[in-house]
Amino acid sequence: xxxxxxxxxxxxxSRGVESAIRQSSDxxxxxxxxxxxxxxxxxxxxxxxxxxxDEIEKWTDKIDVLVxxxxxxxxxxxxxxxxxxxxxxxxxxxxxxxxxxxxxxVDDAAKKSGHIGIISVGxxxxxxxxxxxxxxxxxxxxENYTFxxxxxxxxxxxxxxxxxxxxxxxxxxxxxxxxxxxxxSGENPTLTTREKHTRECFVVAEEGADLAAIExxxxxxxxxxxEYDTTVHFITEEELKRDHSGLPHGGFVIRSGVTGFEKEHKxxxxxxxxxxxxxxxxxxxILAYARAAYKLSANGETGCRTVFDVPPxxxxxxxxxxxxxxxx
Amino acid sequence: xxxxxxxxxxxxxSRGVESAIRQSSDxxxxxxxxxxxxxxxxxxxxxxxxxxxDEIEKWTDKIDVLVxxxxxxxxxxxxxxxxxxxxxxxxxxxxxxxxxxxxxxVDDAAKKSGHIGIISVGxxxxxxxxxxxxxxxxxxxxENYTFxxxxxxxxxxxxxxxxxxxxxxxxxxxxxxxxxxxxxSGENPTLTTREKHTRECFVVAEEGADLAAIExxxxxxxxxxxEYDTTVHFITEEELKRDHSGLPHGGFVIRSGVTGFEKEHKxxxxxxxxxxxxxxxxxxxILAYARAAYKLSANGETGCRTVFDVPPxxxxxxxxxxxxxxxx
Numbered sequence: 020x021x022x023x024x025x026x027x028x029x030x031x032x033s034r035g036v037e038s039a040i041r042q043s044s045d046x047x048x049x050x051x052x053x054x055x056x057x058x059x060x061x062x063x064x065x066x067x068x069x070x071x072x073d074e075i076e077k078w079t080d081k082i083d084v085l086v087x088x089x090x091x092x093x094x095x096x097x098x099x100x101x102x103x104x105x106x107x108x109x110x111x112x113x114x115x116x117x118x119x120x121x122x123x124x125v126d127d128a129a130k131k132s133g134h135i136g137i138i139s140v141g142x143x144x145x146x147x148x149x150x151x152x153x154x155x156x157x158x159x160x161x162e163n164y165t166f167x168x169x170x171x172x173x174x175x176x177x178x179x180x181x182x183x184x185x186x187x188x189x190x191x192x193x194x195x196x197x198x199x200x201x202x203x204s205g206e207n208p209t210l211t212t213r214e215k216h217t218r219e220c221f222v223v224a225e226e227g228a229d230l231a232a233i234e235x236x237x238x239x240x241x242x243x244x245x246e247y248d249t250t251v252h253f254i255t256e257e258e259l260k261r262d263h264s265g266l267p268h269g270g271f272v273i274r275s276g277v278t279g280f281e282k283e284h285k286x287x288x289x290x291x292x293x294x295x296x297x298x299x300x301x302x303x304x305i306l307a308y309a310r311a312a313y314k315l316s317a318n319g320e321t322g323c324r325t326v327f328d329v330p331p332x333x334x335x336x337x338x339x340x341x342x343x344x345x346x347x
Numbered sequence: 348x349x350x351x352x353x354x355x356x357x358x359x360x361s362r363g364v365e366s367a368i369r370q371s372s373d374x375x376x377x378x379x380x381x382x383x384x385x386x387x388x389x390x391x392x393x394x395x396x397x398x399x400x401d402e403i404e405k406w407t408d409k410i411d412v413l414v415x416x417x418x419x420x421x422x423x424x425x426x427x428x429x430x431x432x433x434x435x436x437x438x439x440x441x442x443x444x445x446x447x448x449x450x451x452x453v454d455d456a457a458k459k460s461g462h463i464g465i466i467s468v469g470x471x472x473x474x475x476x477x478x479x480x481x482x483x484x485x486x487x488x489x490e491n492y493t494f495x496x497x498x499x500x501x502x503x504x505x506x507x508x509x510x511x512x513x514x515x516x517x518x519x520x521x522x523x524x525x526x527x528x529x530x531x532s533g534e535n536p537t538l539t540t541r542e543k544h545t546r547e548c549f550v551v552a553e554e555g556a557d558l559a560a561i562e563x564x565x566x567x568x569x570x571x572x573x574e575y576d577t578t579v580h581f582i583t584e585e586e587l588k589r590d591h592s593g594l595p596h597g598g599f600v601i602r603s604g605v606t607g608f609e610k611e612h613k614x615x616x617x618x619x620x621x622x623x624x625x626x627x628x629x630x631x632x633i634l635a636y637a638r639a640a641y642k643l644s645a646n647g648e649t650g651c652r653t654v655f656d657v658p659p660x661x662x663x664x665x666x667x668x669x670x671x672x673x674x675x
Binding site: 022029035038039041042043063115118119140144146148149150151152153155156157158159160203237250263278279280284285286287288289290291292293294295296299300302303305307324326327329330331332334335336339340342343344347 | 363366367368369371391443447450464467472474476477478479480481483484485486487488502531602606607608611612613614615616617618619620621622624627629630631632635638652654655657658659660662663664667668669670672674675
C-alpha cells in the first residue's frame with residue numbers, strides 16, 4: 020500500500036512535490052486542496068481531484084500526510100498548527116526567527132490530536148541545517164560558512180518587481196570566489212555580507228520608465244541589496260523569458276575545524292548542491308520527510324519534529340536490512 | 348555529569364578518540380584497556396589509568412560507552428558482540444561484506460544484555476554511507492559515485508611493506524580529475540576502477556634490493572594495484588619521514604539525479620571531506636556517535652544501530668531547543 024499524500028496549495032513547491040511523488044513508487048498523490056476555485060486549478064497527475072480547502076475535513080481517513088505548500092509569511096504560521104489537528108503535516112517554514120514559536124504551536128496541536136508535524140523541511144532550512152548540525156557535532160572547534168547560489172532568489176526577484184516602472188525581474192545570488200577559496204583553504208576568515216555574495220539583477224522596465232531611478236532603487240533597497248555589490252542589467256521581456264525562465268539554485272555549507280592534541284590538524288567538511296530546479300529539489304526533500312512522518316506516526320509517535328530529530332533510515336523506502344547491505 | 352568513555356586498544360584511531368574527548372566538555376576519558384602490558388602503554392591524558400583488558404569487567408558501572416579501537420579483520424567481529432554484553436559499545440567495523448552478520452551478532456548480544464551497540468562508524472563507512480543514503484532517498488532516480496583521496500591508504504601501504512626488499516612505504520589514493528569532472532557535470536558516466544583513481548607509492552627499499560622486482564610486485568598485486576594505474580617512487584627513509592609522515596585523507600560522495608515531469612532537471616549533491624588526519628577525524632565521528640549511544644541507552648533503547656538509525660540531534664551536546672534556534 021502506498022503512502023497517501025495530500026497537498027494544500029498548488030504553486031511551484033507543490034508542483035515539485037507532485038513531480039517527486041511520480042518518482043517514488045511507495046507514495047501516491049490522492050488530492051490537491053486549494054483556496055481558489057478548484058475548477059481553475061489544473062494539476063499534472065491524471066485522475067487526482069482538486070478540491071476546495073473547505074472540504075479538507077472529509078479527507079482525514081484518506082490521507083496519510085498533508086504537505087503544506089504555502090508561504091512562511093502568513094500561510095504556514097496558521098495552517099501548519101491548524102491542519103496538524105487533522106493530519107500528519109509537513110511544511111517548509113523558513114522564517115528563521117519564528118521557528119521556536121512555530122515549533123511550539125505545531126508541537127502542541129500535533130500532540131493533542133495524536134499526529135506528527137515536521138517543519139522547516141527543504142534544503143535551507145533543511146539539508147543545510149542538518150549538515151551544519153552534524154558537522155559541528157563532529158568538529159566542535161571550528162566555523163560554519165553557508166554560501167548560496169549561483170541561483171535565483173525568488174524573494175529578491177519579487178522585491179525588484181515591486182519597484183515602480185518594473186515589469187518583471189530575475190535576481191541571481193552569486194558567491195564570491197575569493198571568499199569561497201579562503202574558506203576552503205581552512206583559513207577561517209571573518210567575512211562581511213558584501214564579501215560573501217554579489218547580486219545580479221535582470222530587469223524588464225515598463226516603456227518610458229526612468230532606468231536610472233530603478234537601478235538606484237534596487238541598489239539602495241534596505242536588507243535586500245544595500246549591503247551587497249549589485250549589478251543591474253535592463254533586458255527585454257523576450258530575453259528574460261528566453262534566458263532566465265528557470266529556477267536554478269544551490270549553494271554549499273562548509274565546516275572548517277581542527278583536531279589534535281595541539282589542534283594542529285585542519286579538516287574541511289563541505290556539502291554542496293547544484294540544482295537545476297529549486298522547487299523540484301525542495302519538493303523531493305519534502306517527500307522524503309513525508310515518508311518519515313508517515314512511519315513515525317505509524318509507530319505511534321506524536322508532536323513536532325525537524326530534520327534534526329528524524330532517524331535518516333525513515334527517509335528511505337528501503338528496509339534497514341537493505342540499507343545496511345547496499346549503502347553502509 | 349560527563350559521559351564516561353572507555354577505549355579498548357590504543358592505536359591511531361584510539362588516539363583520535365582521545366584527542367576528540369579533549370574537545371568535548373560533556374565527555375571524559377575514564378580508562379584505556381590494552382592486551383599489551385599496561386606499563387608499556389603511554390597515553391596522552393593525565394590521570395587516566397591504562398588497564399589490562401583482563402580487568403575490564405570491573406568497570407561496568409564506571410563506563411557509559413566503550414569505544415572499540417581494534418581492526419575489522421579479526422578484532423571487532425569478536426570484540427564488539429563480546430563487550431556489548433557488558434557495555435554500550437561503538438566500533439568502526441569496515442568489512443563491507445560482513446556487515447549484515449556483524450550487525451546480527453551485535454544486535455543479539457546488545458538486546459540480551461540491555462545495551463546499545465553502534466557499528467561501522469567513521470567517514471566511510473559512516474558519514475559517506477549516511478550521505479549516500481540520504482541523497483538517494485531525496486533523488487531516487489540517479490547514480491552515486493564515491494571518490495577517495497587524495498590520501499594515504501593504510502591498507503595499501505601495509506600491502507607494499509609485505510613485499511620482499513621493502514623497508515617502508517606510503518601509498519596515496521588519488522581521484523582522477525577527468526572522471527570527477529564528468530560526474531560533477533551530471534553526465535552519469537559508467538566508470539571503471541582504473542578510470543576513477545590512480546595510486547602513487549613512495550617506497551624505501553632495503554639496501555641492495557631489486558627495485559625493478561619490487562615495482563613489478565606492486566603494480567601486479569591482485570585487488571590492491573593490478574586494476575589501477577600505479578606509479579612507484581623509490582625514496583630514502585629520511586624523505587619518507589620528512590614528506591610522508593602524516594595521515595591525510597578525504598574524498599567525496601556525489602549523487603547525480605534528475606527530477607521533473609519530463610526528468611528534465613539535473614541535480615548534483617556532493618559531500619566532500621578534506622582531512623589532515625584520517626584517524627583524528629574518524630575518532631571525532633566516533634565520539635559524536637558515542638554521545639548518541641549514551642543518550643539512546645539512557646532512553647531505555649537496546650540493540651544494534653548504524654548511522655542510518657540514529658536521530659542526528661543525539662550527536663550534539665546541545666538541546667533540541669538550542670539546535671532549532673542556532674542551526675535550523
